[in-house]
Amino acid sequence: MSEKDTISMQLVREALAQTCPHGEPDSGLLARAGIAVEQLHLPEARVSAESYARLWRLLARRCNDEFFAMDPRGLRSGSLAFLCRASMAQPTLAAGLETALAFLSLMLEDLQPSLVRQQSLAEIVINEPRDTPRRAFTYFTFWMIVHGVACWLAGRRIPILAIELRCAEPPFCDDYRVMFSQNLQFDRPRTRMILAADGLDAPLRRTAEELQRFLAEAPGNILVRYRDPASLGRRVRNDLLQLDPGHWPDGEALARQLCLSASTLRRRLAEEGQTYQGLKDSVRRELATVWLGEAELAMGEIALRLGFADSSSFYKAFRKWFGCNPGHYRALVQARGARVASTSAADAKVPSDLPAR
Structure with a gap:
């Protein structure tokens, strides 16, 4: 694991919140994880992904819960191993993922996930009691398990088009965006992850030896997507997000702006x-998924904003990026919003057969 793979100390505090309810973190446990307790409350402090993974394993063993006591039932030690073993025995990625979600539904009380396929897209929806939303950390820990296992089953990283969450946006989202997707939407009516469905029918060919290696390295092998937020790549990417794609500098001009050759x-x-081209493509992908969620923007306007000559070029690029049709993605993200708005309006309307008060 690269030295540049780091985790915000805020996520360490979140992991300790349930397991140290009295606010007194176990300094001995943190020392075993390689985390300096005196840095625990420093706003900008970060720890290595390796140390965070070690803390994860230590807390899971201490609590006998691989979900950090964030559900009334939780996931007893060994749950991840059983989930992986049951999933890899299925014929396809879709069947393996459905098996994993069924196991989590059986084990957890409040978070009940299901896989729904919508043409070229798939969504993993978390059904839960309609009370106060969970902490963002709870949802993202759940997604870390589900997406991490899915990627291992597939033998490749599965791109996430968007994640919607019921909770409010926390003040420390950079790590989550690097780990999962730049397209995170908060205060939504339902928590879900949207993926391309093109690889769900791929056969599974994982072996017992591969499972043993995966479990021995977990969760560090899931956390390696984290990157140093002070890196040059992150700086370039953030600068690109502030500009219209039509005004992005070429490589030579960017180097001059950064006082580099x-x-x-x-x-x-x-x-x-x-690479600079890779960073530009990454920002285009992010902007595409965000703008497709805005009903007032026509497909042609989105294509032009992103720097494509026409809608057809944008269509081909989107399918190359995500393996699905941009129209299908737009219909999926907007249909849910329309249904919620319609339901809210119906609930607010006073039935005509009731007397006015």
């Missing part, structure tokens, strides 16, 4: 596993 810019990005 073009070769130094390429080398430093390469050291982080990045």
Whole structure:
């Protein structure tokens, strides 16, 4: 694992919130995880992903709960191993994922997930009691388990088009966006993850030896998507988000803005596993999913905003990025909002056969 893979100390505090309810973190446990207790409350402090993974395992063993006591029933130690073993025995990724979600529904009391396929898209929806939403950390821990296992079953990273959550946006979202998707939507009526469905019918061929390696390295092998927020790649990406794609500088101009030579810019990005073109494509993907959720923007306008010559070019690029039709994605994200608005309006309307008060 790279030295640059780090986790916000805020996520360490979140992990401790349920397991140390009296606000007194176990300094001995933190020391075993390689985390300095004196840095625990420093706003900008970060820890290595390896230390966070070690803390995860220590807390799970201490609580006998691989879900950090965030559900009345929880996931007893060994749940992840059983989930993976049952899922890998299925013929396809879809069947394996449905088995994993069925197991989580059986084990957990409040979070009841299900897989729904919508043409070229799939969504994993969490049904839960209609009371106060859970903490963002609870939802993201759930997604970390589900998405991490799904990627392992598939043998590749499965792109996430969007994640919608019932809770309010927390003040520390950078790690979540790097880990999952830049397209995180909060204060939504339901919590769900939207994926392309093109690979769900792929056969599963995982072996017992591969399972043993995966479990021995978990959850560190799931956390490696985290990157240093102060990296050059993150800075370039954030700068691109502030500009219209039509005004993005070319590589030479970007290097001059950063007071670097073009070769130094390429080398430093390469050291982080990045390229300038890759960063531009990443921002385009993010903007595409966000703008497709805005009903007032026509498909042609989105294409032009992103720098494509026409809707057809945008359509082909979107299918290449996510393996699904942009029209299907737009219909899925907007249909749920329309149904919620319609339901709210109906609930607010006074029935005509009731007397006015």
